[in-house]
Amino acid sequence: MSNAPAGPTPGFLVWRLSMKWRVAIDRGLAPLGLTHAQYSLLASLSGMQHAGLRPSQRALADHTGLEALYVSKLARGLEAAGLVERAADPSDTRAVRLSLTGEGLAVTGRAVEVVQRLVDGLLAPLGGLDGPDTEAFTRTLTALLDVPVPVVTEPFTEESS
Numbered sequence: 001m002s003n004a005p006a007g008p009t010p011g012f013l014v015w016r017l018s019m020k021w022r023v024a025i026d027r028g029l030a031p032l033g034l035t036h037a038q039y040s041l042l043a044s045l046s047g048m049q050h051a052g053l054r055p056s057q058r059a060l061a062d063h064t065g066l067e068a069l070y071v072s073k074l075a076r077g078l079e080a081a082g083l084v085e086r087a088a089d090p091s092d093t094r095a096v097r098l099s100l101t102g103e104g105l106a107v108t109g110r111a112v113e114v115v116q117r118l119v120d121g122l123l124a125p126l127g128g129l130d131g132p133d134t135e136a137f138t139r140t141l142t143a144l145l146d147v148p149v150p151v152v153t154e155p156f157t158e159e160s161s
Contacts, residue, residue: 020120028114032107039115040064041074042083042108045100056095057086072096083107134147 008016025036034042044064048055057075061068075098078084083104089095100108119129126133 021119024118024122025115028118029111032111032114033132034107034111037066037070038074038078039111040066041078041105042100042104043112043115045084046105046108046112047097049100054099056089056092056097056099058095060098 022036023135025039029035029039041060041064044060045055048060048063053059055063058068059069060066060075061071066074073085075084075096079086083101085099085101087097087099089097091159117127121128123131123134123137126137128134
């Protein structure tokens with residue numbers, strides 16, 4: 001007898017939802033020449049700059065959940081596009097500080113508007129961005145993201161299945 005659940009698992013549903021949102025946002029941002037990953041970096045950088053910070057690539061990686069090497073690659077591409085400035089940190093030679101250029105601020109502002117409209121539509125079943133069910137959904141997602149990833153110490157074997 002199988003222990004497999006009758007319907008989709010929570011993990012499968014989270015994966016499907018994240019893919020649906022990523023595709024929607026990639027398509028919505030394409031006219032601006034941005035990908036979802038680039039948007040994540042730009043929007044996060046914008047928010048941090050608005051708070052008076054000039055984060056390092058490492059701080060931005062920690063904030064977004066993206067790998068530091070990937071943030072570095074994205075930042076170099078966004079710098080080449082004239083949207084981001086990268087500068088050596090005078091107090092830490094290993095660190096690179098990031099900031100948005102004027103063009104980067106303008107593009108990010110347009111991108112945020114696009115993404116907010118998309119997310120409001122994607123959240124329509126919960127009442128949109130400002131819906132009470134969206135608040136509960138956000139609290140649930142935050143709780144799940146706050147749980148440390150469990151460490152699996154034993155390898156999978158046929159006997160353990």
